[in-house]
Amino acid sequence: MSISPISLEACPAACKPVGIFQQFAKPTGWVGWLVGQLMAFKNRSRSEWAIALLKVQPGDRILEVGFGSGVDIARVSAIATHGFVAGIDRSDVMVRQAKRRNAAAIKANQVDLQCASASSIPYPDAMFDKIFSINVAHFWTNPLEELAELQRVLKPGGSIAIAIQPRIPNATEVTAQETGKFLVNLLVTAGFEQVRLETKLLKPVSVVCALGIKS
Numbered sequence: 450m451s452i453s454p455i456s457l458e459a460c461p462a463a464c465k466p467v468g469i470f471q472q473f474a475k476p477t478g479w480v481g482w483l484v485g486q487l488m489a490f491k492n493r494s495r496s497e498w499a500i501a502l503l504k505v506q507p508g509d510r511i512l513e514v515g516f517g518s519g520v521d522i523a524r525v526s527a528i529a530t531h532g533f534v535a536g537i538d539r540s541d542v543m544v545r546q547a548k549r550r551n552a553a554a555i556k557a558n559q560v561d562l563q564c565a566s567a568s569s570i571p572y573p574d575a576m577f578d579k580i581f582s583i584n585v586a587h588f589w590t591n592p593l594e595e596l597a598e599l600q601r602v603l604k605p606g607g608s609i610a611i612a613i614q615p616r617i618p619n620a621t622e623v624t625a626q627e628t629g630k631f632l633v634n635l636l637v638t639a640g641f642e643q644v645r646l647e648t649k650l651l652k653p654v655s656v657v658c659a660l661g662i663k664s
């Protein structure tokens with residue numbers, strides 16, 4: 450089925466992946482490696498809040514889309530101790546960095562990390578109980594196509610959380626709230642149910658997280 454694209458221009462937090470933004474969209478080379486290290490030591494409050502909204506259980510099977518340095522993979526796998534945590538990221542630099550950070554969990558077959566995009570996820574249908582993505586959705590080329598693929602690998606009744614803290618120049622609280630509305634509309638349009646928006650006050654601007662359930 451062909452899915453009509455929703456223009457990312459409608460997302461207030463959208464930023465074109467050029468210049469330094471390219472390194473956040475898809476880190477490459479030594480600069481990308483440094484970006485990964487930067488991401489590893491920042492944004493802890495944002496990540497812990499978004500993960501808490503999913504109410505991860507010890508036996509959950511979880512997918513992170515755009516895991517970057519792999520810090521949140523480690524956070525989630527420490528909770529889902531009897532489950533399974535997978536992640537995809539488009540950057541081979543980040544995949545290598547994240548694999549080093551999660552080497553013990555990977556060796557124990559608790560974690561699996563793949564270099565892949567959200568439009569082509571290398572996992573079978575209905576594999577995951579929960580899916581989350583933090584500060585990645587505003588780089589997606591066709592958000593509805595990516596969300597259709599996320600729905601495919603999510604179990605019926607499974608939960609999804611998409612969080613964004615706008616990082617564009619001159620972002621304000623209005624930017625954050627409008628971004629939240631965009632994410633809610635995106636999940637509803639994609640067919641998720643019980644969609645709601647959560648907000649956490651942070652500096653320089655708040656982080657918003659849209660949550661939904663697969664029917």
